[in-house]
Amino acid sequence: MIIMILWKRGDGQMKLAPGSKWSKHLIFLASPELRHDVPETKLYSKATLATMINRHGEVFVKPVYGGGGFRIFRVKRLAGRFEVKMEHQKRVVSSLDSVVAWIDSVRKGSRFLVQQGIALAKWRGRPVDVRTIVQKNEAGRWEVTRLFAKAAGSGLAVTNLVIGGSALTVRAYLMSNGYTSQKAQSAIRRLKAKSVRIAKRFGGRYSNAIYGLDIGLDRQGKFWLIEVNTAPQLSIFKKGTLSRSDQRSLMLWNLHGKVNRAAEVHRGSWRRHK
Structure with missing residues (x-):
């Protein structure tokens, strides 16, 4: 729901309150004219991250609420490794579990999105x-x-x-x-x-x-x-x-x-x- x-x-008049990136994404999905102009976007979970990174090779993981570019991760699949960037930090790790551990330590239970990376x-x-x-x-x-x-x-x-x-x-x-x-x-x-x-x-x-x-x-x-x-x-x-x-x-x-x-x-x- x-x-x-x-x-x-x-x-x-009653209108939607500003804030949720997920609510905004749903507005686009409901528009036949605009739905093809947005990158694939899903609510974050470890399983979703794995599926999206396998499909696109590069994804962004970002807060549902937030701005300014803070707490946004770029995850890029390399040969047998993952390159992860967040703000001025960069790590290259060997497993998806390590990627998830870093993301989860930052999000602290708050809702995040996984978005297709665009070249x-x-x-x-x-x-x-x-x-x-x-x-x-x-x-x-x-x-x-x-x-x-x-x-x-x-x-x-x-x-x-x-x-x-x-x-x-x-x-x-x-x-x-x-x-x-x-x-x-x-x-x-x-x-x-x-x-x-x-x-x-x-x-x-x-x-x-x-x-x-x-x-x-x-x-x-x-x-x-x-x-x-x-x-x-x-x-x-x-x-x-x-x-x-x-x-x-x-x-x-x-x-x-x-x-x-x-x-x-x-x-x-x-x-x-x-």
């Missing part, structure tokens, strides 16, 4: 994904207000900026992978259109007026939705000077401030009770 947690937003197109040998910020505009329609690529820090398996990742333009990332200027612009248009479709899908289930989407590009040019952030951190708003796109993003955040602040409060609540 799957339990969906509801909360009341400013206009009195991402890289930048200077580092994994990259793209963050799009999608917000409701003055007319209540979804609009992509920010778009940038995130490259993993040296030796890291995840791209989160707070643990050492770095930002670059999507255009620079695409062109470093052999895209022409015209092809890069076409890919960016597809990326924005996909982001709006995702926001529309989630907009009927959550109360949010903003989403942060992490989208990966594989070596064949396919976009994969890695994660939906229902309360993305927007540290750019703390800068003294904002770009034009940042100013618009901040304006729209304030326009729907009551709903956005409620999502922030619930994000903190989920993290305290994960």
Whole structure:
């Protein structure tokens, strides 16, 4: 049985509360249009980990509740061994039991997911994904207000900026992978259109007026939705000077401030009770 947690937003309607990566994944599985854009994802167990690592060769094990790239494991099958990374730690072990022992010592009984690893197109040998910020505009329609690529820090398996990742333009990332200027612009248009479709899908289930989407590009040019952030951190708003796109993003955040602040409060609540 799957339990969906509801909360009341400013206009009195009941919507799904932000937080659970598993609940978000189920929303995608229910969408014929989007279900093929997400990596295979299962609730964590030793048996599931064994099945997924045998099927894909590389998986990510992550908390159902959590953010910032913390407590995320990348498990990669090698010849007779497993390479495991978590944040700045790396181990090469000979048995799956050793992998499970490390994961279980970190998760301490909390629920985790196992997600298929995607062979991402890289930048200077580092994994990259793209963050799009999608917000409701003055007319209540979804609009992509920010778009940038995130490259993993040296030796890291995840791209989160707070643990050492770095930002670059999507255009620079695409062109470093052999895209022409015209092809890069076409890919960016597809990326924005996909982001709006995702926001529309989630907009009927959550109360949010903003989403942060992490989208990966594989070596064949396919976009994969890695994660939906229902309360993305927007540290750019703390800068003294904002770009034009940042100013618009901040304006729209304030326009729907009551709903956005409620999502922030619930994000903190989920993290305290994960």
